[in-house]
Amino acid sequence: DVKVTQSSRYLVKRTGEKVFLECVQDMDHENMFWYRQDPGLGLRLIYFSYDVKMKEKGDIPEGYSVSREKKERFSLILESASTNQTSMYLCASSAFGQTRGQPQHFGDGTRLSIL
Amino acid sequence: DAKTTQPTSMDCAEGRAANLPCNHSTISGNEYVYWYRQIHSQGPQYIIHGLKNNETNEMASLIITEDRKSSTLILPHATLRDTAVYYCIVLNYGGSQGNLIFGKGTKLSVKP
Numbered sequence: 001d002v003k004v005t006q007s008s009r010y011l012v013k014r015t016g017e018k019v020f021l022e023c024v025q026d027m028d029h030e031n032m033f034w035y036r037q038d039p040g041l042g043l044r045l046i047y048f049s050y051d052v053k054m055k056e057k058g059d060i061p062e063g064y065s066v067s068r069e070k071k072e073r074f075s076l077i078l079e080s081a082s083t084n085q086t087s088m089y090l091c092a093s094s095a096f097g098q099t100r101g102q103p104q105h106f107g108d109g110t111r112l113s114i115l
Numbered sequence: 116d117a118k119t120t121q122p123t124s125m126d127c128a129e130g131r132a133a134n135l136p137c138n139h140s141t142i143s144g145n146e147y148v149y150w151y152r153q154i155h156s157q158g159p160q161y162i163i164h165g166l167k168n169n170e171t172n173e174m175a176s177l178i179i180t181e182d183r184k185s186s187t188l189i190l191p192h193a194t195l196r197d198t199a200v201y202y203c204i205v206l207n208y209g210g211s212q213g214n215l216i217f218g219k220g221t222k223l224s225v226k227p
Contacts, residue, residue, distance in 0.1 A: 042216065042217045043159075043217045045215075059214065104161070104215055108158045109158045
């Protein structure tokens, strides 16, 4: 079974702090994603990566950065946390496979509160 | 990517089959149909996907109509733990690099 592990289920931080969210997958997947999920807004893609040291902006990258130094790990960084970044953050991974429709697999999410 | 339409909510008796429909009338030839579900406060769980043939795995079956304009997810013997919001998504590139956009989904309530 695919396992995507997010470092924390719940996290509380203060405005202005630098926040790191970590995600590890154990299936040697090439692609990794960070989404946030908010009531009424659904899933929104922040960043994704299709290879080590590669990153692509999603729909809402402002205020975030990412790091992928190893294939299995994808980190999301909130450079200076603000209250509007309070949200559920979801990490996903997928194998590269345009011809077979490889699905994305999600972690359990990190519920981040910025006070 | 094609838009999908699902009923807002459905009920199902425990032990019976749950049949969840999805319309995707604007689907194009290289778009896959994916099904995910999300139980409150957890991450989305992948269920099944298909291109044009019917698919079955240990969780569910996916029936895609011949014209591919609609599909049905079947949970053969629903349990209380299947209560969740179910999302039908249509995506190009098989979703491996695509941006998953969940609509409102179908809230399935399995009742004893």
